[in-house]
Amino acid sequence: xxxxxxxxxxxxxxxxxxxxxxxxxxxxxxxxxxxxxxxxxxxxxxxxxxxxxxxxxxxxxxxxxxxxxxxxxxxxxxxxxxxxxxxxxxxxxxxxxxxxxxxxxxxxxxxxxxxxxxxxxxxxxxxxxxxxxxxxxxxxxxxxxxxxxxxxxxxxxxxxxxxxxxxxxxxxxxxxxxxxxxxxxxxxxxxxxxxxxxxxxxxxxxxxxxxxxxxxxxxxxxxxxxxxxxxxxxxxxxxxxxxxxxxxxxxxxxxxxxxxxxxxxxxxxxxxxxxxxxxxxxxxxxxxxxxxxxxxxxxx
Ligand SMILES: Cc1cc2nc3c(=O)[nH]c(=O)nc-3n(C[C@H](O)[C@H](O)[C@H](O)COP(=O)(O)OP(=O)(O)OC[C@H]3O[C@@H](n4cnc5c(N)ncnc54)[C@H](O)[C@@H]3O)c2cc1C
Numbered sequence: 001x002x003x004x005x006x007x008x009x010x011x012x013x014x015x016x017x018x019x020x021x022x023x024x025x026x027x028x029x030x031x032x033x034x035x036x037x038x039x040x041x042x043x044x045x046x047x048x049x050x051x052x053x054x055x056x057x058x059x060x061x062x063x064x065x066x067x068x069x070x071x072x073x074x075x076x077x078x079x080x081x082x083x084x085x086x087x088x089x090x091x092x093x094x095x096x097x098x099x100x101x102x103x104x105x106x107x108x109x110x111x112x113x114x115x116x117x118x119x120x121x122x123x124x125x126x127x128x129x130x131x132x133x134x135x136x137x138x139x140x141x142x143x144x145x146x147x148x149x150x151x152x153x154x155x156x157x158x159x160x161x162x163x164x165x166x167x168x169x170x171x172x173x174x175x176x177x178x179x180x181x182x183x184x185x186x187x188x189x190x191x192x193x194x195x196x197x198x199x200x201x202x203x204x205x206x207x208x209x210x211x212x213x214x215x216x217x218x219x220x221x222x223x224x225x226x227x228x229x230x231x232x233x234x235x236x237x238x239x240x241x242x243x244x245x246x247x248x249x250x251x252x253x254x255x256x257x258x259x260x261x262x263x264x265x266x267x268x269x270x271x272x273x274x275x276x277x278x279x280x281x282x283x284x285x286x287x288x289x290x291x292x293x294x295x296x297x298x299x300x
Contacts, residue, residue: 014042031268032072052160065130073298102132119194125203154186218261225290234258247274
């Protein structure tokens, strides 16, 4: 693909463009090859201009947030990566309604809600990533799901139209119905009044549980597999004795069996091969086909 980087720079006077950028710098696993260009738009108008141009040129592109749920191939991604994190990070309150732009940090949004005595997000404390990523994945923890609180989602379609989707229907770790070919730019959340001290203590307890049960000192992308109906992927992997299993620099975390960690020098292929090894062993012993929660980018 021949990409006119100068044209992109002209289309985004306030944004930033990094040609040939290593994606390992933008993923929590710390692995992944280069993309043709990484683009950081500074506002929604710039997203519109950019996608109109990329769609017209038939140039491949993807959107990422903080890359905390991504496994990018060592060969990288031949196309444009639009990163919405830190840029587009406005968070506003209007009574029990919160508006957050998709690049806002989910943790900051959770803190903001607690600070304003609003309940509904406190159990999501400690999930890394952006608001856009949380919408796309329907991020959840301890029985709470981001999608449960979403009243509407603001998006830009791949043809550059700005749309609002009211009352979107979310499902487990799959975002909302009809999300394909849409870039999430913001979200309205309906929360309920709560006691700040209580909400704060729920969030602290959850952060403490995460510190105990998750390998937070190692690079990972959180849980690798979705839980199969009525069971936990981590429980099955642990039961099969796979904790600590390694391929190259990738390891099934000895702390949490559904986490694969980069012990320092893992490649994306090491992680991918270990994922397949675990998946095959689980299928062999239980006939359960685990599906990936982590999103893969590029060719493996
Ligand atoms: C230590 C650790 C713990 C974790 N714990 C949890 C947990 O408890 N629960 C949980 O659900 N997840 C958890 N995760 C996974 C991850 O943090 C979440 O899935 C998070 O919501 C991803 O957000 P992100 O901004 O990093 O998205 P990315 O990883 O950048 O992207 C994820 C997907 O969303 C898409 N996407 C992102 N932003 C947009 C946008 N604006 N428009 C369109 N598409 C977009 C991407 O294309 C990709 O398909 C954990 C990860 C880590 C590293």
